[in-house]
Amino acid sequence: MTLPRGFKANAEREAVRLRNEMGLPPNAPISIHVLAEHLGIAVVSGEQLGALEALEELERMQAYAFSAATFHVKGKNYVVTNPLRTAGRLASDVAHEVAHLLLRHELTEIREVGGIPFRTCMPEQEEQATAMGGTLLLPRPLLMTAVSRGMNPSQIADAYGVTNEMARFRYNTTGVVKQLSRRG
Numbered sequence: 001m002t003l004p005r006g007f008k009a010n011a012e013r014e015a016v017r018l019r020n021e022m023g024l025p026p027n028a029p030i031s032i033h034v035l036a037e038h039l040g041i042a043v044v045s046g047e048q049l050g051a052l053e054a055l056e057e058l059e060r061m062q063a064y065a066f067s068a069a070t071f072h073v074k075g076k077n078y079v080v081t082n083p084l085r086t087a088g089r090l091a092s093d094v095a096h097e098v099a100h101l102l103l104r105h106e107l108t109e110i111r112e113v114g115g116i117p118f119r120t121c122m123p124e125q126e127e128q129a130t131a132m133g134g135t136l137l138l139p140r141p142l143l144m145t146a147v148s149r150g151m152n153p154s155q156i157a158d159a160y161g162v163t164n165e166m167a168r169f170r171y172n173t174t175g176v177v178k179q180l181s182r183r184g
C-alpha cells in the first residue's frame, strides 16, 4: 500500500505547524499527551475505566489486539489507551489516534474483541495514521538535529520516548541521514 501523493510532506508541515501553535520550534520534542491536550483530546487509560481485567484477558487471547481507541462522546474525543503498553508503545498508539483525528478519518466500523469495542478504519487510513503519528513524534527538523549530533536510532528512541521500531523507521525513511552526509 502506498500513501497518497504529497501525504508525507503534508504530515511534516502539520507537525511543524502544531509545534508553532504550541510555541515550540520545529525541531522540538513533543509529549504526545501535551499535544492531545492542546487539541482538546482527552487521553484516558483503560485502567481508569475499569477495563484492566478485560484488557489483560484480551492480551492473553490475542497479543497486541488492543493498542488504543478513539471514542467520540458528547462532542469530545477520548483516546482510551492500553495500560499494559510500554511508554514508547503508548506514545506511538496515542500519536496514531491523534493522527486519525487530525486527518478526520471516519469511524467506519466498531469491532468488539473480548467485550471491548474499538474502532477500525480502512487499511489505507490505518497506514496514514501510523505514518502521520510517527511524523508528529519525530518530524524531519527534529531528526536533522538528532542525526547531526551523531545519534543513532536507539539513542533517538531513548531520548525522545519512542519505540526503537519507530525511531528506526523514521531514521531510514526520511532521507535525513543522506541529506546530512551530502552537506559533508
Ligand SMILES: [Zn+2]
Residues within 6 Å of the ligand: 096, 100, 120, 121, 125, 126, 129
Ligand atoms: Zn487506527
